[in-house]
Amino acid sequence: MYQMYMQQQELSLGWEFFVPLIGMVILILLAVRIWTVIGLGSLVMLYTTGVLPPTLLGEALFDGVDHFALIAVPLFILTGDVLVRTGLSIKLLEVAEATMGWQKAGLGTSTVLGCGFFACISGSDAADAAAISRITIDRLVEKGYPKGYACAMVAAGACTGILIPPSIAYIIIGLVLGISASTLFKAAAIPGVMILASVMITNTIINRFRKYEVSDIGFNFNHWAKTVYSARWALLIPFIILGGIYSGIFTPTESAAVAVMTTIIIGFFQGTLSLKDFPEMLETSAKVNGVIVPIIAMSLPLAQTLASLQVPQYFVQSITEATANPYLIILLMLTILMVAGCIMETTPNIVILAPLLLPLALEIGMNEIHFCIFMITALGIGFITPPLGLNLFVVSGVTGTSVLAISRHAVYFVLTMLVIVLILAFVPALSLWLI
Amino acid sequence: MRLKRVLQLIDENGERYLLLPLYAMIVSTIFLEVVRRSVFSYSSIWAEEIARYAFIYVAYIGASAAIKERAHIRIDLILHLFSSRTKALVFIFGDIITLILAALAIYMSMESVLTSLHFGSVTHGLRVSQAWFLAAVPLGFSMMVFRLLQSIKRDWSDFRAGRPVFEGNKLFD
Numbered sequence: 001m002y003q004m005y006m007q008q009q010e011l012s013l014g015w016e017f018f019v020p021l022i023g024m025v026i027l028i029l030l031a032v033r034i035w036t037v038i039g040l041g042s043l044v045m046l047y048t049t050g051v052l053p054p055t056l057l058g059e060a061l062f063d064g065v066d067h068f069a070l071i072a073v074p075l076f077i078l079t080g081d082v083l084v085r086t087g088l089s090i091k092l093l094e095v096a097e098a099t100m101g102w103q104k105a106g107l108g109t110s111t112v113l114g115c116g117f118f119a120c121i122s123g124s125d126a127a128d129a130a131a132i133s134r135i136t137i138d139r140l141v142e143k144g145y146p147k148g149y150a151c152a153m154v155a156a157g158a159c160t161g162i163l164i165p166p167s168i169a170y171i172i173i174g175l176v177l178g179i180s181a182s183t184l185f186k187a188a189a190i191p192g193v194m195i196l197a198s199v200m201i202t203n204t205i206i207n208r209f210r211k212y213e214v215s216d217i218g219f220n221f222n223h224w225a226k227t228v229y230s231a232r233w234a235l236l237i238p239f240i241i242l243g244g245i246y247s248g249i250f251t252p253t254e255s256a257a258v259a260v261m262t263t264i265i266i267g268f269f270q271g272t273l274s275l276k277d278f279p280e281m282l283e284t285s286a287k288v289n290g291v292i293v294p295i296i297a298m299s300l301p302l303a304q305t306l307a308s309l310q311v312p313q314y315f316v317q318s319i320t321e322a323t324a325n326p327y328l329i330i331l332l333m334l335t336i337l338m339v340a341g342c343i344m345e346t347t348p349n350i351v352i353l354a355p356l357l358l359p360l361a362l363e364i365g366m367n368e369i370h371f372c373i374f375m376i377t378a379l380g381i382g383f384i385t386p387p388l389g390l391n392l393f394v395v396s397g398v399t400g401t402s403v404l405a406i407s408r409h410a411v412y413f414v415l416t417m418l419v420i421v422l423i424l425a426f427v428p429a430l431s432l433w434l435i
Numbered sequence: 436m437r438l439k440r441v442l443q444l445i446d447e448n449g450e451r452y453l454l455l456p457l458y459a460m461i462v463s464t465i466f467l468e469v470v471r472r473s474v475f476s477y478s479s480i481w482a483e484e485i486a487r488y489a490f491i492y493v494a495y496i497g498a499s500a501a502i503k504e505r506a507h508i509r510i511d512l513i514l515h516l517f518s519s520r521t522k523a524l525v526f527i528f529g530d531i532i533t534l535i536l537a538a539l540a541i542y543m544s545m546e547s548v549l550t551s552l553h554f555g556s557v558t559h560g561l562r563v564s565q566a567w568f569l570a571a572v573p574l575g576f577s578m579m580v581f582r583l584l585q586s587i588k589r590d591w592s593d594f595r596a597g598r599p600v601f602e603g604n605k606l607f608d
Contacts, residue, residue, distance in 0.1 A: 027532065028509075028510055029510065029512070029513060030513060030525065030528065030529070031509045031510060031511050031512075031513050031514055031525055031526075031529055032509060032528070032529040032532050032533070033507040033508070033509050033529060033533055034507070034508045034509060034510070035507065035508075036529070036532055036533040036536050039536045039540070040532070040535075040536050043536075043539065055543065055546070057539075057540075057543060058540070058543025058544050058546060058547055059547065061540060061543070061544055061572045062491065062544065062547065062568075062569055062571070062572050065490075065491060065494060066487055066488075066491060067487070068483055068486070068487055070490065071461060071465070071486055071487065071490045074458075074490075074493060074494075074497070075461070075462070078458075249473070250469065253465065253486075254465055254468075254469050257461070257462050257465035257466050257469070258465075258466060258469055260462050261462055261463075261466045278455060279448070279451040279452075279454070279455060280451075282451065282454045282455060282458050283450060283451050283454060283497075283500055285458075285497075286450070286454050286458075286493055286494075286496065286497030286500060287497050287500045287501045287504065287506055288497075289493065289494055289497045290493075290494060290495070290496070290497025290498035290499070290500060290501045291497075291498070291501050291506060291507055291508055293494035293495070293497070293498065294494075294495075294498050294507075295508070343510065344508075344510065345508045347508075348508070388510075388512075
């Protein structure tokens with residue numbers, strides 16, 4: 001389909017495209033809210049180019065976000081929050097520790113595994129980073145890890161929040177490109193676990209050189225079984241979410257609602273949750289959602305305008321003219337995504353870059369699902385890349401360690417995650433095997 | 436004095452009060468729908484509609500709460516370069532720009548509400564006037580306008596008095 005468009009037509013973009021674009025860049029640099037910039041940019045571009053009626057924006061504010069799949073976004077944040085408040089998240093960490101504590105770098109590995117468990121419930125990396133760092137950093141420091149390193153490790157492990165399903169990022173990219181979130185969740189399982197494993201392995205290797213901790217706990221099956229049994233209610237939640245989605249019983253949105261309901265019921269039965277907790281929890285989840293939704297609503301008319309102006313084709317053409325080597329193009333996309341991931345949050349990156357880069361990926365023979373996995377994983381690295389990695393800031397906010405001190409140690413994790421992303425980019429089977 | 440107390444409560448908790456029934460509606464309708472489908476093999480066409488429309492209300496009310504807390508995403512590189520007083524001006528500038536867009540959004544979305552009222556369109560499942568749900572957008576943006584005006588007023592008086600400007604609460608603390 002894209003080849004049809006590509007038949008060497010003269011594409012040209014004039015001031016009516018570039019003036020609004022430059023205006024947007026200036027406003028973004030002046031720290032104006034991203035959704036405002038995108039909204040004003042689309043509106044002005046709709047007027048100057050005249051390719052589509054400007055009323056598009058008014059309609060997109062309702063129709064653009066009127067999707068059942070999007071409801072999963074606030075719900076997957078809420079499940080994470082309820083889990084923390086009921087103390088079930090501590091149970092998950094206990095299971096992680098009983099499972100991996102026997103390793104030489106036992107506590108570190110367990111903490112990362114805990115991040116992975118939490119990622120099976122929450123769909124947000126920042127929620128993951130906040131929840132796990134609040135519980136684990138002090139213990140890691142006690143065990144002998146430098147504080148900055150411990151923070152960096154949790155921040156890296158928490159990237160799996162959006163890489164291991166359920167994930168807000170996959171829901172949004174699915175919405176933007178028209179792919180079902182369930183399919184993406186299936187595809188994301190192996191890549192997500194690979195990233196998690198890479199963080200664990202990096203920690204084990206570094207630990208071997210620096211000897212931060214030497215765990216002397218052996219693996220005790222009775223203890224493990226006891227811990228798992230006492231955490232049975234906490235383990236029920238990921239079982240419901242992932243089991244429901246993968247078996248096809250639930251859609252992601254339904255699984256989120258069922259998980260919220262189950263966690264609340266468990267919380268009430270155990271007496272760890274009271275009605276007083278609700279207004280604050282709901283407001284947190286609604287706020288995170290309220291930050292994401294306007295960006296999606298405002299970006300859709302912009303994406304449509306760009307498509308009508310054939311900007312994606314223009315972009316593909318100018319790059320394929322320079323090089324046709326698929327390896328170079330993948331490296332180029334990776335660079336774009338990593339830079340974007342460092343300077344901006346995932347949601348605007350997905351809605352703006354996905355429609356722009358997908359034609360390029362299809363052009364070099366990438367499958368669209370493979371592209372989604374590649375894109376989200378590459379953006380995921382941005383969470384722990386200085387200067388603006390979101391997870392670094394969240395962990396720094398929770399623990400009071402400076403972002404600079406954390407970033408210094410985050411470099412190792414960035415490098416190993418980069419290796420995994422390259423493997424994922426060049427071996428499509430890892431993303432496509434499970435679907 | 437009574438009125439003042441009520442207004443203060445709304446200012447502090449307005450968004451929270453509205454969110455509680457909306458969330459309850461989303462979670463319980465979807466949950467009951469799943470139970471009904473798996474136990475009674477029956478599903479309705481209106482449940483999904485309730486959840487979707489409640490979600491849009493939640494989304495824009497949440498956006499208003501996020502303005503109150505200054506939680507919306509922005510690239511704040513430039514802010515690190517400035518003194519607190521200049522920061523206040525940058526924040527006020529951003530708020531005014533957002534105010535303009537919010538006003539335009541209210542105008543544009545009211546148009547769809549009025550069109551829907553004019554033609555009497557109803558939703559597919561519930562057969563209720565579509566205007567009830569379309570109104571989520573102008574309502575949400577009106578709340579945002581209100582929060583923006585509050586924020587501009589606060590920042591301006593901080594600027595005048597030379598107090599450090601409110602830089603927002605973190606989304607995950």
